[in-house]
Amino acid sequence: MQTFPPYESSVKPVQRGDLNVLRAIASNPSSFPEIVYFADDQVVTIYDAFPKSRFHLLLLPRQYIPEVSWLAPCHVGLLQHMIKVGTEIATFLTQQYLKSKEEQTFMLGFHAIPSLDQLHMHIISTDFVSPFLKTRKHWNSFHTDFFLPASYVLEELKAGRRLVPAKDREKYVNLLKRPLLCHRCKESFQNMKALKQHVSECRQLFVAKQADASQGIIDKYFIKLN
DNA sequence: GTTCTAGAAC
C-alpha cells in the first residue's frame, strides 16, 4: 500500500476568507507548504480549512478547471487519476487511523455548485463530527444529490454527458433546503443542534449503494436526479 | 467559503 504523511489535523491553514485561493494553490502549491498534504505532477491535496469531519481533504487538479460543470469527456483521464490518488489516500487514512473502531468509510466527490473557484474533490470521512459543521447547507451539501460521487461523475463523462447543466442549477440549490436526515439511520431532525447530537451517538452503520469491499472504501452513490 | 446579525421560531 502506498504511504502518505501523517494527518495533522491541528494544522491551521492560511487561506481563510479568500474565495480564489484554491486557484493559487493549484498553480503554485509550494507557496502553501503548511496546508499541502500530498502533491504529484497532476494534482494537489490540501487540508480543508474548515473540516466537516475528522478527516477532510480537498484534491485539486493543477490544471485550472473552474468547477464540475466544466468537466467534459476529455477530462476522463484526469478524473481517473484524481480518483486513484483520492482512493489511495482514503485507504491509507482508513488503515492508519480508523482501524476497526470507527466507520471505515470515506466519500469522494464534488459539490454540484461549489463556492470556491477551482475544481476540488472532497475526500472526507463519514463521521461528520466537527465544530465547523454548522448549517443546513453544510449538511445537505454532503448528504443529498448536491454531492456528486466521483465515480458517478466519471461514469457520466464516459457516457458523453456533462454534469450540472444550467437548467438543473435551481434544482441543486433547492436540495440544500431539504429536511435534515441522519446519513446512517435516515431519522429526520428539526435543526442542526438536534441532528449533530444524534449523529455523534448514532451507531447504525453507514450504508452505501455501491461498495468496493476489496479496498474497504465505499464510494457513496446517490440516486440520479430526474 | 465564513462572519455577522436581524428577526423568525420556539
Place this chain on the structure above:
DNA sequence: GTTCTAGAAC
C-alpha cells in the same frame, strides 16, 4: 427570553 436560521457583506 433564548435559540436558530438565512441573507448581506466580505
